[in-house]
Each structure stands twice: as C-alpha cells, then as structure tokens.
Amino acid sequence: xxxxxxxxxxxxxxxxxxxxxxxxxxxxxxxxxxxxxxxxxxxxxxxxxxxxxxxxxxxxxxxxxxxxxxxxxxxxxxxxxxxxxxxxxxxxxxxxxxxxxxxxxxxxxxxxxxxxxxxxxxxxxxxxxxxxxxxxxxxxxxxxxxxxxxxxxxxxxxxxxxxxxxxxxxxxxxxxxxxxxxxxxxxxxxxxxxxxxxxxxxxxxxxxxxxxxxxxxxxxxxxxxxxxxxxxxxxxxxxxxxxxxxxxxxxxxxxxxxxxxxxxxxxxxxxxxxxxxxxxxxxxxxxxxxxxxxxxxxxxxxxxxxxxxxxxxxxxxxxxxxxxxxxxxxxxxxxxxxxxxxxxxxxxxxxxxxxxxxxxxxxxxxxxxxxxxxxxxxxxxxxxxxxxxxxxxxxxxxxxxxxxxxxxxxxxxxxxxxxxxxxxxxxxxxxxxxxxxxxxxxxxxxxxxxxxxxxxxxxxxxxxxxxxxxxxxxxxxxxxxxxxxxxxxxxxxxxxxxxxxxxxxxxxxxxxxxxxxxxxxxxxxxxxxxxxxxxxxxxxxxxxxxxxxxxxxxxxxxxxxxxxxxxxxxxxxxxxxxxxxxxxxxxxxxxxxxxxxxxxxxxxxxxxxxxxxxxxxxxxxxxxxxxxxxxxxxxxxxxxxxxxxxxxxxxxxxxxxxxxxxxxxxxxxxxxxxxxxxxxxxxxxxxxxxxxxxxxxxxxxxxxxxxxxxxxxxxxxxxxxxxxxxxxxxxxxxxxxxxxxxxxxxxxxxxxxxxxxxxxxxxxxxxxxxxxxxxxxxxxxxxxxxxxxxxxxxxxxxxxx
Amino acid sequence: xxxxxxxxxxxxxxxxxxxxxxxxxxxxxxxxxxxxxxxxxxxxxxxxxxxxxxxxxxxxxxxxxxxxxxxxxxxxxxxxxxxxxxxxxxxxxxxxxxxxxxxxxxxxxxxxxxxxxxxxxxxxxxxxxxxxxxxxxxxxxxxxxxxxxxxxxxxxxx
Numbered sequence: 007x008x009x010x011x012x013x014x015x016x017x018x019x020x021x022x023x024x025x026x027x028x029x030x031x032x033x034x035x036x037x038x039x040x041x042x043x044x045x046x047x048x049x050x051x052x053x054x055x056x057x058x059x060x061x062x063x064x065x066x067x068x069x070x071x072x073x074x075x076x077x078x079x080x081x082x083x084x085x086x087x088x089x090x091x092x093x094x095x096x097x098x099x100x101x102x103x104x105x106x107x108x109x110x111x112x113x114x115x116x117x118x119x120x121x122x123x124x125x126x127x128x129x130x131x132x133x134x135x136x137x138x139x140x141x142x143x144x145x146x147x148x149x150x151x152x153x154x155x156x157x158x159x160x161x162x163x164x165x166x167x168x169x170x171x172x173x174x175x176x177x178x179x180x181x182x183x184x185x186x187x188x189x190x191x192x193x194x195x196x197x198x199x200x201x202x203x204x205x206x207x208x209x210x211x212x213x214x215x216x217x218x219x220x221x222x223x224x225x226x227x228x229x230x231x232x233x234x235x236x237x238x239x240x241x242x243x244x245x246x247x248x249x250x251x252x253x254x255x256x257x258x259x260x261x262x263x264x265x266x267x268x269x270x271x272x273x274x275x276x277x278x279x280x281x282x283x284x285x286x287x288x289x290x291x292x293x294x295x296x297x298x299x300x301x302x303x304x305x306x307x308x309x310x311x312x313x314x315x316x317x318x319x320x321x322x323x324x325x326x327x328x329x330x331x332x333x334x335x336x337x338x339x340x341x342x343x344x345x346x347x348x349x350x351x352x353x354x355x356x357x358x359x360x361x362x363x364x365x366x367x368x369x370x371x372x373x374x375x376x377x378x379x380x381x382x383x384x385x386x387x388x389x390x391x392x393x394x395x396x397x398x399x400x401x402x403x404x405x406x407x408x409x410x411x412x413x414x415x416x417x418x419x420x421x422x423x424x425x426x427x428x429x430x431x432x433x434x435x436x437x438x439x440x441x442x443x444x445x446x447x448x449x450x451x452x453x454x455x456x457x458x459x460x461x462x463x464x465x466x467x468x469x470x471x472x473x474x475x476x477x478x479x480x481x482x483x484x485x486x487x488x489x490x491x492x493x494x495x496x497x498x499x500x501x502x503x504x505x506x507x508x509x510x511x512x513x514x515x516x517x518x519x520x521x522x523x524x525x526x527x528x529x530x531x532x533x534x535x536x537x538x539x540x541x542x543x544x545x546x547x548x549x550x551x552x553x554x555x556x557x558x559x560x561x562x563x564x565x566x567x568x569x570x571x572x573x574x575x576x577x578x579x580x581x582x583x584x585x586x587x588x589x590x591x592x593x594x595x596x597x598x599x600x601x602x603x604x605x606x607x608x609x610x611x612x613x614x615x616x617x618x619x620x621x622x623x624x625x626x627x628x629x630x631x632x633x634x635x636x637x638x639x640x641x642x643x644x645x646x647x648x649x650x651x652x653x654x655x656x657x658x659x660x661x662x663x664x665x666x667x668x669x670x671x672x673x674x675x676x677x678x679x680x681x682x683x684x685x686x687x688x689x690x691x692x693x694x695x696x697x698x699x700x701x702x703x704x705x706x707x708x709x710x711x712x713x714x715x716x717x718x719x720x721x722x723x724x725x726x727x728x729x730x731x732x733x734x735x736x737x738x739x740x741x742x743x744x745x746x747x748x749x750x751x752x753x754x755x756x757x758x759x760x761x762x763x764x765x766x767x768x769x770x771x772x773x774x775x776x777x778x779x780x781x782x783x784x785x786x787x788x789x790x791x792x793x794x795x796x797x798x799x800x801x802x803x804x805x806x807x
Numbered sequence: 808x809x810x811x812x813x814x815x816x817x818x819x820x821x822x823x824x825x826x827x828x829x830x831x832x833x834x835x836x837x838x839x840x841x842x843x844x845x846x847x848x849x850x851x852x853x854x855x856x857x858x859x860x861x862x863x864x865x866x867x868x869x870x871x872x873x874x875x876x877x878x879x880x881x882x883x884x885x886x887x888x889x890x891x892x893x894x895x896x897x898x899x900x901x902x903x904x905x906x907x908x909x910x911x912x913x914x915x916x917x918x919x920x921x922x923x924x925x926x927x928x929x930x931x932x933x934x935x936x937x938x939x940x941x942x943x944x945x946x947x948x949x950x951x952x953x954x955x956x957x958x959x960x961x962x963x964x965x
Contacts, residue, residue, distance in 0.1 A: 026901040029909025030893065030916060032844020032884035039843035120827065198848045198856055198910040198944055249846070249910030250944050282849045488908025488945045660904035664950060668907065671947030694853035694942065702938045702948040 015568055017501045017722045020660045023493040024507050025247070025486060037202035037219040037246040038279045045204070046075055048265050048278035049122040051112040051129050052287065053104035056140070056357040056687030057151070058133035060102055060111065067128040068114060073121035076271045077129070079112045083267050087229045089222075089257045089362075091459050093324025095154055096360075098233055098263035104133070105153055105322035106357050107688050108287030113264035115276050138357040138687040142296055142317045145354035146782050153322060153355040161355045163320050164331040168615055169348040169789035170339075170407045171798075176311025176346030180302025184386060186379045187298050187778045189753040190371035192319065193680040194291035195364050196699055199249020201288055202279035205265035209273055215242045218262050221251045221487050222525030225458060227517045229258030230266055245515035248526075251487035252672070253363035256527045257290050257325055286692035290362030291682055293330055293353070294319040295371040298781045299379045307387055307394040311346040314338060316372060317782055318353040318361075325362035327353050329454075332618035333368030338376055339406040340449045340624050341417060342398040343799050347407050350786040358684055363527060365672055366729045369450065370736055374677075377446035377737030378752065381744070390434070391445055391741070392425055402715070403802065405795045409611030411803055413623050414715035414725070416652030417447060420628035423711045428630035428648040434745060440635050441645075442746025447628040448733030452717075452726040453530025455606045455620030464603035466534035467521035470499060470542040472550065472598040476585025478503060478510050480542070483523035484535045485515035489728045490661040491531045495539050497657050498721055502543035503550070504567025504584060521601070529726035532657060533622050534604045536721030541602025549598055553590035554582050607719070610803055613792045622719045625730040626652040629670075631738040635746040637765055640758030642743055644674055647735065648709045654717035654725035665727040666710040673735035674706075675699045679755050752777025813877035817842065818886030826873040832866070833857040835873040836883060844884040844913050848942070855941030858914035858921075859883045865921040867940070884913035887920060896920050899958035900951070907945035915941045919955045927963055931956065 028034040065077040080101035088094045100111045112129050116122035136151045139161060149160035157163055177183060203218040214236060220226050223245040231238040248255055261278040268276040280288060296317040302310040316334035320327045335349030366373075384391040400406065402415040424445070425431065433443045457465060469481040480499050486492040492514060496507035513519055523535055547567060555562040558581075560574045567573075573581035582590075591598050609620035629649040635642050647670050656662040679698040683690045691697045716723035736754065744750055749764035753776060760776040768774030795801035810825040817840060824839050831850075836842050836859070845868060848856035852870035859868045860882040887894040893901065896919050906912050915938065922929060922937035929937065934952045943951060 020904075022901045023904070023906065025909070026904075026906045027893070029906045029912050030897040030900045031888050032842075032913045034909055035843065036846070036910065038847070039837075196944055198846070198854065198908065198942065200847065248908060250908045252944070282851065490907070660950075664904050664907055664946060667947035667949045668945050669947075672944070693851060694849040695851065699942065699944070701942065702935050702952065705948045708947065708949055 015501060015504065016497050016507060017657055018655065018659065021507060021658060023490055023661060024496045025492050034247050036199055036249050037204060037217055040204050040217055041277065042204065042206060042275035045275040045277055046115040046117065046268065046272060047119045047122045048113055048115045048268055048276045049126055050110040050261060050264065050278065050284065051126045053100060053107055053109045053111050055104055055133045055135055056107045056138035057136040058104050059136065060100060060104060060131060061134050062132040063112060064130040065112060068125040071121065071125050071128060073117040074114060074125045075117065076115045076268050077112060077125065078264065078267055083233060083263060085233045085235060087233045087258060088324050089225060089326055089458060090324060090328055092328050095156060095324050098260050098267065106359050108359055110260045113268060115268040115272055140356055140358065140684055140687060142294065142319045142354055143782055145356050146784050153357065162352060163324065163355050164328050164353040165787065166331050166335065166349065166351040166615055167786050167789040168792060170792050171346035171794045173311050173313060173346045173348040177302045179310040181305045182387065183300065183302045184383050185298065185300035186382060187752065187781060188375040188378065189778045190295045190374055191754045192292050192294035192361060192682040193676050194286060194289055194682045195252040195254030196697065197250030197252060197254055200280045200282055200285050201255060201259060201261060202277065203262040203265045204275060204277040205269040206275040207269040207273065213240050213242065214266055215244065216262060216266055217244045217246050219248050219255055220245050221248060221256045221485060221527055223483060223485060223515050223517055224522060224524055226258045226262060230263060233263045234266055234270065242518040245485040248485060248487035251526060252365045253367060253527065254290055256363055256525065259288060282694060283692045286689055287359045289359035289682065290325050292364045293361040293368065293371065295334065296778055296782065297372060297375040299375050301379065301383060303383060303387065307389050307397045309342060309344050309398050312338065312344045313348045314372065316351040318351060319356050320353045321356055321358040321360040323360035325360045329618050330363065330368035332615055334372050336408065336619035337369050337449060338372060339408050340400060340410055340412060341447055343400055344407055348789055350789065352784060357687060366450065366732050367528065370733050373448050373733040374737045374740065374754065377734065378740050381741045392421060392430060395447060396421065404799055405610060405801045405803060407794050407798055408619065409616060409795060410619050411610055413719055414654060414717040415626060416713040416715040417449065417626040417628065419713045420626055420650035420652055421447060423650040423713060424628045424630050424648050427709055427711060430630055440637055440746055442635065442742045442744065443630055443632045444738040444740065444742030444745055445630050446734040446737040446741060448730060449624050449626045450529060450726060450730030450733060451621030452533040452623040452625060453606060453621055454528040455609050456617045457524055464522065464605045466523045466538040466604040468535060468538040468542045468602045469521050470546045470600050472546055472588045474589050474592050476588045478505060479513060480510055480539060481513045481520045482535055482539065483515055483517065483520040484531050485526050487526045489526065489665065490658065491526060491535065493661060494532050494536055494657050498536050498539040499543040502540060502547055504572065505570055529729045532724050532726060533720055536724060538602040538604040540721045542600045545600035546598055549595050550587045550591045553594045554587040557582060557590055613790060623717045623725050625725040625727065627731045627734050629734045629738050631735065631742045633739065633742040633746055635743060635761065637747060640761035642678060642756055642761065644706045644739065646707050649731055650711035650713055651727055651731050652713045652715050652725065653727055654720045655714050655723035656712055657722060657724050659712065662712060662727050663710045666731045667708050669732035670708050670735050671700060671705055673732045677736040677739045677754055677756055681755055749774040750777065811874055813874055815876055815879065815881055817881045818883060828874055830873045831869050832871045832873045832876050833868040836868065842883055842885050846910055846913055848910065855918060856911050856914040858917040858941065860917065860921060865918060884916060887916065894920065895961045896923065896958040899954040899961065903950050903954040903957055905946060905950040905954040911941060911943040915943060915951060919958065923959050923962060927959060929959060
C-alpha cells in the first residue's frame with residue numbers, strides 16, 4: 007500500500023462529503039420524513055411508575071375512539087429480545103411489570119397523530135408500586151425487590167473479575183501506592199433526530215419492511231424476526247440516514263417492534279416517531295459508574311501494578327451491558343504498560359432507562375478515573391504528569407498484559423505534538439490563580455473484533471458493480487450516521503478505480519439489497535467496510551485492467567487508473583476513458599460485479615472475557631485543555647483545546663477534523679454540564695431545555711493535530727476517529743481545574759456548585775475535593791488468573807499468513 | 808370543531824390549507840404541504856431545527872401555530888436553493904464540512920441566512936450569537952461558524 011500511496015488521487019484530500027448537498031438543502035429523507043399511502047400513526051403509552059406490577063390494563067375506551075385502528079399491550083408482543091444473546095430480557099411492551107418510568111406499556115395506531123395522542127389518555131393502567139431501586143448503592147444493598155429474576159442473585163446483572171500477572175507481587179515491588187475513588191454521572195446521546203420507524207407488512211408477500219433510524223439494521227432485522235416470530239428472510243430493514251446516533255440507535259427498540267406489530271394487525275403502514283421526552287427514556291446512554299483505582303509505582307513513576315474496580319449502574323435492562331462491564335477495565339492497558347493488572351466490575355440493575363453504548367462505549371468513565379488518578383500520582387511524586395505517562399507508554403507492535411495486539415501506535419507522537427502546540431511546559435503550574443492547563447491521553451479500538459452474536463462469517467462485505475455506461479455502484483449495509491461512512495466507501499472505491507467520490511453510486515443499509523455490515527458502532531466502519539470496499543474495487547479494477555491491457559497492447563502491470571481514465575504509466579498517451587474500459591471488460595468477462603469481505607484477525611487471548619477489547623487496530627489521542635475558572639462563581643470556562651489524534655492515515659481530513667471537533671464538543675458537555683439524573687424515580691429533565699448541553703456560545707477553539715502512523719491493517723493506512731478523541735478531553739478538563747484552583751472534582755459533571763464546595767472546604771483547611779467518599783461494600787469473587795503473554799512486554803505474536 | 812382555512816405563501820407558492828387550530832406551522836408545512844426539509848428536534852422551541860422565516864422573521868415553527876401564519880410569506884430550507892444552485896450559505900456548509908448527520912442543518916442554514924441578511928459582515932461573536940438558538944450534536948460548531956463567515960465573505964463579494 008505504501009507504494010500506491012505516492013499517487014493517491016482522492017484519499018487524503020479535503021473533498022466535500024458525498025451526502026452534504028442533500029443534507030444542506032433539506033432533501034435528505036430521514037425516517038420521519040417518509041410516509042406511505044393509508045399510513046397510520048402510532049404512539050406509545052409510557053409507564054408513570056419506576057417499578058410496579060401491572061395489575062390491569064383496560065384499552066376498551068381507547069378502541070372505541072373514532073379513528074383508532076388498533077391498540078396493543080405486552081400480551082400481544084410477549085417474546086423477549088435484546089441486542090446481546092446473553093441479554094434477552096426486553097419485551098416491546100411491558101408484560102406484567104414495569105421497570106422504569108417511561109417504559110412503554112401499550113401502543114396505539116390511529117388515522118392521525120391527534121387521535122393517537124387522545125387514545126393514549128383513554129387507556130387505563132392500574133399499577134401496584136414496588137420499591138424503586140435508584141442507585142448503585144441501593145442495588146448492591148437491597149436484594150429485594152428484584153428488578154429481574156433471571157440473574158442469579160439480587161439485582162446484580164453482570165460480574166467480571168480478572169487478574170493478569172500477579173498483582174500482589176507488583177505492589178510488593180512498588181515504592182509508592184496511591185488509591186482514588188471517582189464517580190462518572192450518566193448522560194445521554196441527545197441526537198437531534200428523534201427515533202422514528204415506519205413499518206409495512208405486506209400480507210401478499212408475507213413480508214415485513216421497516217424503515218428506521220437505526221445504526222444496526224442487521225441486528226434490528228434479527229430482533230424483529232425473533233420478537234414477531236417471523237423467519238429472518240421475511241424481514242427487511244432499511245436504515246434511513248440517521249440524524250445523530252452516538253450509540254443511542256444501536257439497540258432494537260420498542261417503537262420498531264410495535265410499529266411492525268401494528269402494521270401486521272391492521273394491514274396498513276404504521277409510523278412511530280418518538281417525542282423528545284421519549285428519546286430520553288429510550289436512552290442506552292452512558293452508565294453512571296463508581297470507580298476505585300489503586301496503582302503502585304517505582305520512585306521514577308514506572309507502574310508496577312494496578313487494581314481497578316468499577317460499579318456500573320445499568321438501568322433496567324441488559325442492552326449492551328455485558329460488554330460495557332468489560333470495557334470498564336479493558337483499555338487501561340493499551341496506553342500504559344501495566345505489568346500486573348487486576349480488574350473487577352459489577353453491573354447492577356436499577357429502575358431507570360437502560361444504559362448502553364454512548365460514544366466511547368464504557369471507556370470514557372474508566373479513562374477519566376485513570377487519567378485524573380495518574381495526574382494525582384505525578385503530583386505526589388513531584389513529576390510532570392506528561393513525564394509520568396511517557397515513562398509508561400505502550401509502543402507499536404506490542405501485546406498488552408491482557409492480550410490485546412497493538413499494531414501501529416502514535417501515542418508518543420501525539421503527546422509530543424500536544425506538549426509543543428499547547429505550551430504545556432511553560433504553562434503548567436505557572437498560570438495565574440484561576441487559570442489552568444490539564445493533560446490526558448486515551449485510546450480506542452477500530453472495530454470490535456467479535457460480532458455481537460457468535461458466528462464465523464465476515465463482519466463486512468461490499469459488492470461493486472460496474473455497468474456498461476461506466477457507472478459504478480457500491481453496495482454495503484453500512485449506515486451513515488453522520489460519521490461519513492458513505493463518503494469513506496465512495497472515496498475508497500473511487501481511489502482504486504481512478505474515479506471521484508461523486509462518481510460512485512451508493513446502495514446502503516438495506517438488508518434485502520446489500521451484503522452484510524454489522525453496523526455503525528465500535529468505530530468499526532472505516533476499518534472493516536473500508537477494507538471490504540478496497541478488496542471489491544481491486545477485483546473490479548483487475549478485470550477492467552485486463553480488458554484495457556489487451557486493447558492498448560500493454561501489460562496489465564503498467565496500467566494505472568486516474569481522472570476517469572485507464573492509461574499506460576510509461577506512455578500516458580495510450581489511454582482509454584474509464585467507461586470504455588468498463589465496456590471492454592463487460593464484453594470479455596460478462597457482468598463486472600465483484601465482492602470484498604472483511605473479518606478481523608483472530609484474537610490472541612483465550613480467557614473468559616477476552617472477547618471484549620480485541621480489535622484490528624487501536625487509535626491514540628492526547629490532549630491539553632486550558633481553562634479559566636471563576637473562584638467567586640465556580641464557573642469553569644474552557645478557553646482552548648489542543649487535540650492530537652493518531653489517525654493512521656486520513657481518508658478525508660475534513661471529516662477527520664469534524665469527528666475530532668465533535669468529540670471534543672460532546673466531551674465538554676459530559677464533563678461540565680450533562681446529567682441523566684433522576685428524582686423520586688422520575689427523570690429530572692427530559693427536555694432539551696432542561697438537559698443542559700453546550701451551544702455554539704460555549705464551544706472553545708479546537709486545535710486538531712493529525713498524527714499519521716500508516717496502520718498496516720487499515721484501508722490506505724486509516725484508523726478510527728469517531729470515538730477515541732472524546733475520551734481524553736474529560737479528564738484533561740478535570741486536571742486543568744486542579745491546575746487552576748488546586749481543587750479536585752472527582753465526579754462529573756464539574757458544576758459550579760461542586761467547584762465552590764471544594765474551594766470552601768479547602769479554605770477551611772480540608773483537602774479541597776468533591777467526589778465519592780467510600781467504596782461500596784461488595785465482595786467480588788476471586789479473580790480468574792490469566793497468564794501474561796510470555797516474555798511480556800516483548801512478546802510478539804506470529805505473523806499473520 | 809371544524810378546521811380553519813388559512814392562506815400561506817411558502818417559498819413563493821400560494822397554498823390554501825385546512826388546519827386544526829392547534830396545529831403548529833411546522834406540522835402543517837411538513838404533513839400537509841409535504842415539505843419535510845424543516846425538522847422537529849424537540850417540539851418545544853428549544854433546538855432550532857425547525858427554523859423558518861415568516862414574513863422575514865426567523866421563527867421556531869414548532870411552537871408557532873399555523874393559524875398565526877395565515878396570510879404570511881413563509882420561507883423554508885426548500886426555498887433557498889434556486890434553479891438547482893445552492894445558496895452561498897449552503898455552498899459554504901458543503902465545502903467547509905459543516906454537515907455531519909445533517910438533521911440540524913436546515914434550521915442552522917436558515918438561521919445563518921437570516922443573520923447574514925441582517926448583518927452581512929458579522930464578527931465571530933456575532934455569528935455565535937446569531938446561531939445560539941440552534942443546537943447541533945455532531946460538529947462541535949467549529950465548521951459551522953467557519954462556513955457562515957466564509958458565506959458572508961462570498962456574499963459581500965470581497
């Protein structure tokens with residue numbers, strides 16, 4: 007790939023995204039923009055209770071209302087489903103019991119929205135309230151009442167307990183040990199688009215079609231088939247352009263199944279669009295997480311051992327929780343060499359909307375804890391926090407203590423660039439009181455190495471078809487959620503065939519028409535779809551080159567494709583327009599239709615839990631944040647953010663910058679203001695006005711620095727950028743507040759109230775800290791001992807064949 | 808209660824529409840006129856995705872009643888591009904990478920269009936103030952204000 011790189015034509019160029027025109031003119035059709043003849047409007051009735059038995063539901067008055075066509079309750083859709091095979095604990099409507107306020111209990115289809123709305127008010131539900139369990143501490147303390155009875159005990163959903171190496175030995179080698187407690191508050195994706203689904207059951211074909219704003223059409227297809235007891239090949243899911251996902255549209259949802267069921271019952275298309283309030287209940291956002299970390303170091307700052315414990319508030323259902331539980335402890339090791347590492351986590355059920363994957367899936371919380379903890383350790387040791395990190399970094403071509411295979415690794419370059427650009431050495435500890443600078447690093451995967459459900463098939467397949475007009479179409483199930491997957495596919499295919507991204511027609515995200523892609527989650531699309539697209543396009547090019555070579559009388563190896571032309575590299579006057587070459591190829595070989603398939607490399611670890619964390623490659627980030635804090639009001643204003651990201655190589659640098667800026671923005675919201683918080687069992691602020699998120703006025707300038715490491719497994723050397731850059735921003739802000747005011751806010755969000763409380767406490771001679779005071783009294787099971795890779799950290803895996 | 812007949816001129820075309828008195832202008836334009844470019848992000852006037860111009864005034868159309876717009880000139884996102892040519896604001900959004908998921912963009916473009924009509928030479932702070940009523944969750948706003956400043960420059964012809 008390196009030699010091909012010299013002549014790259016569209017990869018790496020700041021071209022406009024292929025879907026920008028439609029989006030800038032309002033022509034792009036999102037799910038709620040669709041309608042079909044005789045379509046009905048569906049609405050969901052929500053539980054008012056956080057935890058209660060349903061004693062009675064009476065829908066008769068609703069059914070009598072003129073214009074109401076159908077009403078369903080939990081009894082009509084009783085089959086359990088869930089995104090993960092081990093978490094089949096949801097039903098489309100609550101059956102016998104509600105587990106959070108806002109959980110759907112009935113659904114209505116009516117001729118118009120007004121009637122559907124009115125019908126909801128006519129449904130009578132009688133609840134027998136149960137004690138709601140609203141916090142991690144309550145869930146651990148109270149085995150009764152149980153939110154689910156399928157788990158072995160109490161309200162404990164999942165457990166993880168692993169030890170790599172020998173932690174006791176590691177701590178015995180330490181000169182200094184420090185431990186800290188942190189709390190990361192839950193927050194939600196708040197996509198601009200409210201979830202929406204339009205279902206149509208065609209009785210003639212016996213087939214269901216669902217248009218939905220989903221990040222995972224393949225998994226929704228499977229869940230619909232299960233919940234509605236249909237064969238999978240009778241369910242077609244078409245993901246519409248997603249108006250913001252961030253992980254929040256990665257689960258199968260109630261409204262999708264209810265719209266489908268109502269369509270099957272009425273024989274008419276049914277659309278359900280969630281209200282903004284309902285989007286807060288659909289959630290699947292950031293887990294509130296209490297974390298304890300203890301690290302042993304040598305005098306010079308080298309880590310000898312680390313213990314990390316996490317207590318996750320999962321909300322009322324499983325969702326991706328089994329994976330999230332492991333993500334609490336998996337990626338600490340890809341930034342730092344930790345010779346002996348113990349990780350333990352517990353995810354509990356509470357009576358709140360289910361938590362799941364939000365940008366960074368389960369890793370922003372531990373990254374926040376780890377990076378603030380290391381900042382404190384550096385201060386204890388009298389070391390520059392950057393220096394402490396430099397002494398512990400992982401390198402390229404390394405296997406971590408928990409068996410994750412790092413290929414390219416640009417973390418050191420990221421750090422060096424940030425130190426330089428931000429003026430770190432001149433600023434840290436030297437800015438006037440109230441002003442401060444903070445630093446942190448992070449890393450993320452380029453796609454989960456394992457699919458959600460076990461299978462040995464490819465994770466991504468792309469088909470490329472070249473027709474006799476010279477038109478090129480790429481087929482892929484990838485769904486553009488704003489991250490730019492359409493542009494990535496078009497750019498990769500165009501590069502290989504010597505065309506431009508706008509020349510490539512795309513057919514995407516349709517389970518009937520497109521070959522598999524597992525979905526837009528885990529930052530997998532550029533890596534996996536990009537590689538599949540590259541392979542498919544290369545095969546098409548080979549056929550076209552063979553036909554052109556014969557016509558031009560030159561060997562295939564001398565041909566090149568560029569500017570819509572196929573030509574002889576040695577004598578560029580020997581050339582054919584691409585369309586002509588395509589016609590010759592079709593005449594000789596028949597239909598030019600080629601395929602590419604991608605499956606991630608085998609994981610190295612074989613222990614239980616080793617399925618979470620492996621990835622073809624890891625991206626790295628480092629950032630510095632400068633803040634101005636007002637000690638009178640407690641307000642923290644972010645003045646500037648410098649963020650360096652190891653992108654491998656950018657497919658499109660404008661899109662890469664956009665992902666960095668968007669990640670910084672979302673991180674600032676999480677660290678300074680956003681809270682999915684509850685009071686008396688109810689969501690405290692289920693509206694865009696009350697759920698505070700940053701506006702354009704709060705957004706500071708961001709200096710984006712791209713570090714290129716040419717990832718050998720990435721398409722054209724590329725790695726992910728959608729999630730990784732978010733992670734380091736949150737702890738960097740916390741560390742900057744400390745540099746500015748000398749107080750530690752060990753709990754997100756860092757609100758003015760907490761800053762003032764810490765300052766007040768410090769003024770009274772206290773440590774000047776706000777955060778959790780004690781670790782819950784919970785006995786983790788003895789960890790499973792896992793051998794370190796032999797010769798760690800110098801272990802090298804066998805080269806791939 | 809019978810529906811009310813109102814007259815709207817939307818993007819230069821005259822419509823007579825029967826509306827319920829509680830229907831919002833957004834709902835009416837999307838559902839009755841089929842112009843789905845304007846988006847609902849909240850339904851409570853908080854996010855700006857439904858921004859349109861009514862008699863030259865920028866409104867959040869999800870909280871304006873359709874009957875209040877009776878007899879008014881309405882401009883929606885569909886009315887900006889003419890003869891297949893993007894408006895300079897749209898052109899700048901496309902070129903500067905200000906679009907990601909795109910859901911806030913119709914409202915964002917309308918707010919920027921309105922701002923530049925009133926103030927052809929805004930400072931960065933004035934752009935921030937002009938767009939403060941429009942939420943975007945994807946971009947971090949940087950490429951959006953860069954696009955608005957670039958559009959202003961192009962429209963002034965400097």
